[in-house]
Amino acid sequence: MPRPPVSGHLAIDLLRAEFTDRLLETAHLEAQLPRTRRQLAFTLLFCSLYFLCFFATDVAALGIVPDTALLLGARLLVAACAWSCAWLVWRRRPGVKASRLAATVAESVALGCFMVIALHRPGEFHWHAMSLAIMLLVIYLFIPNRLATALAIAAAATAVFLGLTLAYAGMDFADLLTMCMLLALVNTFGALAARRYQLATREEYRARLVLEDAAERDWLTGCHNRRCLHDVLLDTAQARGHAGQPLSVILCDIDHFKRINDSHGHGAGDAVLVDFSKLLQAVAREGVDSVIRYGGEEFLLVLPGTSLSAGVQLAEWLRQRCAAMPVQGHADGATIYTTASFGVASCADGDTPLLELIDAADKLMYTAKRNGRDRVESLLLAAPLPKAA
DSSP states (O other), rough: OOOOOOOOOOOEHHHTEESSSHHHHHHHHHHHHHHHHHHHHHHHHHHHHHHHHHHHHHHHOSSSHHHHHHHHHHHHHHHHHHHHHHHIIIIIIIOOHHHHHHHHHHHHHHHHHHHHHHSSSSGGGEEEEHHHHHHHHHHHSSSOOOOOHHHHHHHHHHHHHHIIIIIIOOOHHHHHHHHHHHHHHHHHHHHHHHHHHHHHHHHHHHHEEEEEHHBBTTTTTSOOOOOHHIIIIIIHHHHHOOOTTEEEEEEEEEHHHHHHHHHHOOHHHHHHHHHHHHHHHHHHHHTEEEEESSSSSEEEEEEETOOOOHHHHHHHHHHHHHHHHHHTTTTTTEOOOEEEEEEEEESSSSSSHHHHHHHHHHHHHHHHTTSSSSSSEEEOOOOOOOOOO
């Protein structure tokens, strides 16, 4: 799944430990999914093996009686469920929701069988409380799931266990109070540790997005930079359109830009660049079109699914809007008006390589400058000849 733009909302809900922007949260979870699957599969296999090994304590506590067979069946059920979920996660590679469902099912079955085992060994509820505390820590810290889901499962398991303790353990008040405090402590610190881990993964993802965005964008205008064009956009721009659909590019250059810097200062020149880039970004379709700062005062628009006539119409609108747009100079306070020259190159079927379109638009833009500036030149490129067999 493509990551959302960093210009979106990057805030993290500190209570839920999730991005407030649902698209960004989904993108994060998709990026973490391979690691999540590995962690979940390993934890389920490891814990189920230990759960089976603890059958030795059933035999030691009860001997060989019918209840022992029942407890063995409960432990085997937990192992079968955990192994099935681990196999599903590892081999079938499910999505985020299915992986979380597998984790929730495995946890619920394990806790349910644990309660059955506790009921058949009622004289050991103090030991069962320690076992439950370890299981809760595993749920909070080692089985990947939503923080809210882990809290709900842990709270429900704690409440059921305390209810069974009151009904069957026959503990005195001091022992019962100690058990309640122990389980409250485990749930509190388990939840805090889980929240801290969830926040840390999202802060790491956010920092990576910011760094990637800084590497791909021009610091002054916020447009994509030339590096992004060659590293990313050349591979993806044509894929954004549909097969057989047109592809157009517009290369534009601000006229007499050096004269603006010489007459009004570089601050005024920067203001012209920023305002012109905002104009271009305002007409770009989010997630479809790309605006690149191609050179000092040159900008490139990549427009998948846009025909030559539509590209020329857009370039003409931009030309007129640029000529009518006042820019306030920073140093001298002067109002600056400027114009731009445009080259539009298009292919009808989207098969012409993007670099060829850019090269053609570059030549057309310089033709516009030679023909008097403040104008649009355009060309429809013929489809490339098929390669010989």
